[in-house]
Amino acid sequence: xSTHHALVKLQxxxxxxxxxxxxxxxxxxxxxxxITTLIGPxxxxxxxxxxxxxxxNKASTGNVWREAGLRIGYMPQKLQIDQTFPLTVQRFLQTxxxxxxxxxxxxxxxxxxxxxxxxxxxxxxxxxxxxxxxARALLRDPNLLVLDEPVQGVDINGxxxxxxxxxxxxxxxxxxxxxxxxxxHLVMSAxxxxxxxxxxxxxxxxxxxxxxDPSFTELFGVxxxxxxxxxxxxxxxxxxxxxxxxxxxxxxxxx
Amino acid sequence: MADxxxxxxxxxxxxxxxxxxxxxxxxxxxxxxFGDTLAHSALLGVSLGFLLDINMNLAVVACCVILAISLVxxxxxxxxxxxxxxxxxxxxxxxxxxxxxxxxxxxxxxLLAYLFGDLLAISSTDLYWVFGGGVLVLALLWYxxxxxxxxxxxxxLAQVEGVPVTQVRLALMxxxxxxxAIAMKIVGILLISSLxxxxxxxxxxxxxxxxxxxxGAAVLGCISVGAGLALSWHLDTPAGxxxxxxxxxxxxxxxxxxxxxxx
Numbered sequence: 001x002s003t004h005h006a007l008v009k010l011q012x013x014x015x016x017x018x019x020x021x022x023x024x025x026x027x028x029x030x031x032x033x034x035i036t037t038l039i040g041p042x043x044x045x046x047x048x049x050x051x052x053x054x055x056x057n058k059a060s061t062g063n064v065w066r067e068a069g070l071r072i073g074y075m076p077q078k079l080q081i082d083q084t085f086p087l088t089v090q091r092f093l094q095t096x097x098x099x100x101x102x103x104x105x106x107x108x109x110x111x112x113x114x115x116x117x118x119x120x121x122x123x124x125x126x127x128x129x130x131x132x133x134x135a136r137a138l139l140r141d142p143n144l145l146v147l148d149e150p151v152q153g154v155d156i157n158g159x160x161x162x163x164x165x166x167x168x169x170x171x172x173x174x175x176x177x178x179x180x181x182x183x184x185h186l187v188m189s190a191x192x193x194x195x196x197x198x199x200x201x202x203x204x205x206x207x208x209x210x211x212x213d214p215s216f217t218e219l220f221g222v223x224x225x226x227x228x229x230x231x232x233x234x235x236x237x238x239x240x241x242x243x244x245x246x247x248x249x250x251x252x253x254x255x
Numbered sequence: 256m257a258d259x260x261x262x263x264x265x266x267x268x269x270x271x272x273x274x275x276x277x278x279x280x281x282x283x284x285x286x287x288x289f290g291d292t293l294a295h296s297a298l299l300g301v302s303l304g305f306l307l308d309i310n311m312n313l314a315v316v317a318c319c320v321i322l323a324i325s326l327v328x329x330x331x332x333x334x335x336x337x338x339x340x341x342x343x344x345x346x347x348x349x350x351x352x353x354x355x356x357x358x359x360x361x362x363x364x365x366l367l368a369y370l371f372g373d374l375l376a377i378s379s380t381d382l383y384w385v386f387g388g389g390v391l392v393l394a395l396l397w398y399x400x401x402x403x404x405x406x407x408x409x410x411x412l413a414q415v416e417g418v419p420v421t422q423v424r425l426a427l428m429x430x431x432x433x434x435x436a437i438a439m440k441i442v443g444i445l446l447i448s449s450l451x452x453x454x455x456x457x458x459x460x461x462x463x464x465x466x467x468x469x470x471g472a473a474v475l476g477c478i479s480v481g482a483g484l485a486l487s488w489h490l491d492t493p494a495g496x497x498x499x500x501x502x503x504x505x506x507x508x509x510x511x512x513x514x515x516x517x518x
Contacts (some may be wrong), residue, residue: 076411081408082284088406091464091465
């Protein structure tokens with residue numbers, strides 16, 4: 001974390017649906033120019049935390065503070081658009097109220113999907129869909145990006161590429177990033193701050209620190225924790241969305 | 256052209272023009288069965304209109320809106336699966352309507368006209384309703400077009416981006432209720448949703464954008480009304496079902512054309 005400029009703070013947040021307690025006493029902060037990742041098993045309430053940050057759900061208890069003038073760019077887990085809905089990428093991006101074609105092209109270029117502007121949304125691959133969603137989030141010129149499992153439905157190389165992309169966007173825009181992830185192997189190296197949760201926050205901190213924490217081992221089991229010990233990937237090139245090999249830059253910096 | 260035929264044509268074209276764009280949303284949002292359920296409740300509205308001696312169209316709109324809101328509320332409770340809930344409400348509403356109408360002693364109701372429509376018996380007052388209501392529906396649809404597309408793409412994304420999702424969804428239901436009330440006289444309660452769905456589904460084949468699909472659905476609906484009325488005139492078939500058959504033929508023709516799948 002380079003600065004301690006908080007964008008969102010959750011203080012003692014709890015959430016219950018009827019008798020079921022989903023979240024209890026969650027404290028977390030999301031900072032500018034910092035990637036914060038939520039990890040935890042299924043049903044741990046990761047999505048509930050994100051929904052509270054987004055304002056989609058109200059916390060039952062506790063406080064939610066958002067910086068004045070916060071602009072959130074949100075990337076949902078999945079995009080399910082009925083086949084009967086004729087929609088090009090351009091028209092999809094237009095529903096953000098952005099009418100400027102050049103701006104849309106720029107956002108697409110930024111995520112390496114510049115060639116997709118006039119494509120039908122139904123012909124995109126998993127990785128392309130994620131990039132389009134990311135471009136849509138960027139069109140709002142966000143100071144906070146909220147990404148719900150941004151690499152879902154993407155193959156392993158694509159996942160690495162997407163996490164690299166998210167790191168680059170954060171570096172260039174100095175925005176805060178809050179994301180949910182399942183696949184800890186890859187995300188650990190692309191994040192600054194990990195929050196490991198199971199209805200409450202079990203442990204949090206720098207990835208290297210969290211993986212040593214006893215409660216992390218408890219949550220994911222010894223096998224899981226060992227497998228998740230910080231994995232740094234080494235590759236000498238990247239792929240763009242259309243498969244071209246792009247040479248790796250030297251200063252690629254993962255948190 | 257005979258007066259009644261001209262009125263039938265105008266009324267039919269008016270209804271098709273509004274049912275097309277709205278039908279596109281019914282198709283995109285997979286609300287076909289939902290529309291059907293609302294339509295079935297229209298008969299209850301008719302009987303209430305007689306019972307309380309209020310305007311029939313208003314009674315039908317009110318009834319559809321109440322049913323729509325209770326549907327959404329019950330859906331949230333998750334007592335039964337949504338399709339079961341829709342099935343229960345559709346047929347219960349229809350049966351309640353039939354029972355209520357049979358209990359009205361001093362009113363003789365032409366039930367068939369309500370169930371299957373009586374396009375050729377359209378009055379000038381009906382025409383005012385079609386065009387007045389139609390202009391209102393299209394104006395609202397125009398105004399809400401982008402928010403409606405946004406919530407159709409992804410409701411949560413739309414909400415984060417500042418679209419008032421609940422209100423827009425409610426407005427869409429209200430629009431569907433109004434169209435049902437207007438279209439009831441034309442194609443009847445049992446066939447209304449076909450006029451929403453078939454032209455829109457057929458237009459999908461030709462459309463590369465949501466706007467093209469909405470306009471295409473309106474145009475195909477109008478063609479179906481014209482062809483259906485001609486069929487009815489020459490072969491003496493019931494007008495409402497003839498319009499639906501014409502729409503079906505449009506649909507089948509378009510889907511048998513060898514068009515590119517890249518849409």
